[in-house]
Amino acid sequence: MLADSVSRDPTADWVPVGIVFDGDAIDLDGVNPWEQSWQATGEIALVRHPAYPTQVHDVSVYVMQAAGRSIRFAAGELSNNVWGFYRSRD
Numbered sequence: 001m002l003a004d005s006v007s008r009d010p011t012a013d014w015v016p017v018g019i020v021f022d023g024d025a026i027d028l029d030g031v032n033p034w035e036q037s038w039q040a041t042g043e044i045a046l047v048r049h050p051a052y053p054t055q056v057h058d059v060s061v062y063v064m065q066a067a068g069r070s071i072r073f074a075a076g077e078l079s080n081n082v083w084g085f086y087r088s089r090d
Helices: none
Strands: 014-021 039-048 056-066 069-079 082-088
Touching (some): 014 039, 014 069, 039 069
Antiparallel strands (some): 039 056, 056 069
């Protein structure tokens, strides 16, 4: 099999931070994203559900400004009122 024909896992770029109910606190680089404004980047990330890794979801990528820095992350509703948050591997 040629190296070109081997597909790279599109979910490999994102690491799960955690899953929470809508509005419940989560630590994203020391910041609770629910207390910040998010700016959509227009990008979509493919991510695996942390508890059910065979489930792949497409979620939006956001940037928030907090504590004088820019934090890029992906987030989406994985099931009714249950949100997953992810950080980029880079």
